[in-house]
Amino acid sequence: MMAATFKCQPTGLHGSGIDASAPRSSRNFGRFYSMRFACNTRCNTLRHVHTPLSISQDSSTESSLILIRHGESLWNEKNLFTGCCDVPLTQRGVEEAIEAGKRISYIPVDMIFTSALIRAQMTAMLAMTQHLQKKIPIIIHNESEEATTWTRVYSEKTTKQSIPVITAWELNERMYGELQGLNKQETAERYGKEKVHEWRRSFDIPPPKGESLEMCSQRAVAYFKHFIEPQLKSGKHVMVAAHGNSLRSIIMYLDRLTSQEVTTLELSTGVPLLYIYTEGKYMSRGSPVGPTEAGVYAYTQSLAVYRQQLDEMLP
Numbered sequence: 001m002m003a004a005t006f007k008c009q010p011t012g013l014h015g016s017g018i019d020a021s022a023p024r025s026s027r028n029f030g031r032f033y034s035m036r037f038a039c040n041t042r043c044n045t046l047r048h049v050h051t052p053l054s055i056s057q058d059s060s061t062e063s064s065l066i067l068i069r070h071g072e073s074l075w076n077e078k079n080l081f082t083g084c085c086d087v088p089l090t091q092r093g094v095e096e097a098i099e100a101g102k103r104i105s106y107i108p109v110d111m112i113f114t115s116a117l118i119r120a121q122m123t124a125m126l127a128m129t130q131h132l133q134k135k136i137p138i139i140i141h142n143e144s145e146e147a148t149t150w151t152r153v154y155s156e157k158t159t160k161q162s163i164p165v166i167t168a169w170e171l172n173e174r175m176y177g178e179l180q181g182l183n184k185q186e187t188a189e190r191y192g193k194e195k196v197h198e199w200r201r202s203f204d205i206p207p208p209k210g211e212s213l214e215m216c217s218q219r220a221v222a223y224f225k226h227f228i229e230p231q232l233k234s235g236k237h238v239m240v241a242a243h244g245n246s247l248r249s250i251i252m253y254l255d256r257l258t259s260q261e262v263t264t265l266e267l268s269t270g271v272p273l274l275y276i277y278t279e280g281k282y283m284s285r286g287s288p289v290g291p292t293e294a295g296v297y298a299y300t301q302s303l304a305v306y307r308q309q310l311d312e313m314l315p
């Protein structure tokens with residue numbers, strides 16, 4: 001069913017010009033890590049690519065994972081079921097994304113994963129405009145040989161100042177089937193509040209011709225385990241910009257929630273959540289409050305060191 005619904009988008013870094021042969025040129029960011037993608041599935045081709053990691057840290061101990069639901073979209077504002085319809089942010093959503101960016105501006109980001117939908121991509125890009133690293137997020141295009149070749153970056157220096165952005169349909173919002181485009185309030189009046197609540201928040205009951213949360217979690221969590229977790233394991237700091245239900249699925253996995261517990265999990269638009277991945281475990285650190293808040297750098301020793309490096313680097 002999913003294959004018919006979504007066109008697979010080959011994603012990844014292969015041939016993107018992102019390369020680990022960067023010299024040790026920066027006083028503060030003198031150490032580079034190289035990593036190798038070795039994953040290959042029908043839909044994704046992340047392979048044989050090196051990316052630079054621009055902070056000093058002990059990559060074997062911990063990495064940060066930021067999850068962010070997109071800011072308010074035009075259909076959130078109109079209270080319409082959105083699902084996989086590709087709707088942009090409202091002005092308020094833009095502001096939420098910028099505010100989220102301020103809140104995570106001091107947390108290192110080496111790679112970004114977003115869904116294939118514009119509201120998540122806008123959120124990631126707007127958030128990164130606030131980041132203290134001042135690196136430029138670049139969407140990686142590997143959907144064809146030509147796309148790979150034509151988007152190649154030929155400057156090592158520019159590559160070092162970039163953050164690869166991987167887009168993946170597997171991180172899309174759940175596909176809401178025949179509810180897409182319908183008003184949530186009117187649908188509740190028509191089918192009854194309980195029925196609509198069951199479609200929206202039960203774990204395994206799909207809306208008409210759509211995905212249940214369970215179906216959404218199968219593809220979102222499989223993608224997370226296959227493509228995102230290996231990056232965290234290798235010491236990369238990752239941001240994931242996605243959607244209410246794809247992120248609820250991922251949080252269910254990270255926090256080991258039961259299918260009952262996840263039914264009450266609600267995520268606000270544009271609010272980042274921080275996890276620290278260490279020794280194969282995820283530690284939830286809630287939502288960062290902002291770079292000026294006392295104590296935020298004490299989340300982990302690496303973050304404290306990172307902050308110090310940023311301070312030394314900034315004018």
Ligand SMILES: O=C(O)[C@@H](CO)OP(=O)(O)O
Nearest residue numbers: 080081082083173200244
């Ligand atoms: O419409 C949607 O796509 C989602 C998220 O906005 O709605 P719900 O809250 O029902 O999961």
